[in-house]
């Protein structure tokens with residue numbers, strides 16, 4: 001009987017600059033609730049997850065009004081200057097609690113529309129060295145370069161086996177901590193956890209997920225997230 005456990009780590013210490021709002025986007029309202037409270041509810045209601053690490057900015061004045069502020073299942077960790085540092089701080093909060101062979105489930109709080117069916121599929125397919133939810137690209141993809149005030153096309157990128165990486169991204173606790181530390185020591189500030197595992201020579205699994213698992217990033221994403229939440 002495996003006694004491996006699953007530890008959600010939810011980076012929530014961003015400033016949301018691309019959203020251009022009066023507060024970090026995770027604290028904007030969706031259906032009358034904090035955006036991130038939707039994400040926390042989806043994660044903490046999933047049967048495999050007993051507790052979750054939430055990584056918060058030290059200067060965060062909004063968290064105290066979260067529905068989960070007093071929830072004993074939440075382990076808090078301090079944010080970092082970039083997402084990768086925030087995730088590493090989240091892993092550090094599990095030291096002495098998580099075992100190296102436990103699975104860490106890193107999920108952006110900015111992705112509130114994640115469905116349990118995607119989590120089911122992710123864990124059904126999960127194998128070492130780890131796995132991420134991803135969506136195959138649908139559009140023709142271009143590589144560009146800056147020219148004058150804008151950008152021009154260099155060439156069209158073959159989109160066969162081209163994927164949008166999403167979250168959750170799931171890796172062994174010990175391996176992810178080691179890989180992220182190695183990356184940062186090498187001056188490589190990764191934008192996702194899979195990049196760190198790849199940097200160490202491993203090839204995580206791509207698990208096809210739903211394209212409505214959007215990362216709320218720009219103003220136009222809010223209405224889309226509201227619509228997707230209303231359907232799930």
Ligand SMILES: Nc1ccn([C@@H]2O[C@H](COP(=O)(O)OP(=O)(O)OP(=O)(O)O)[C@@H](O)[C@H]2O)c(=O)n1
Nearest residue numbers: 011012013014015016017018082083086109110
């Ligand atoms: N230093 C950081 C930066 C980001 N994040 C988190 O990582 C997730 C994905 O990052 P992103 O969408 O880029 O959020 P922001 O960095 O806040 O957005 P922006 O880049 O527009 O400022 C978000 O849940 C965000 O809160 C974090 O915990 N710590």
Ligand SMILES: C[C@](O)(CO)[C@H](O)COP(=O)(O)O
Nearest residue numbers: 083108165166167191192215
């Ligand atoms: C982790 C991620 O959501 C996968 O697409 C993405 O890399 C986060 O990037 P961001 O620049 O921090 O939004």
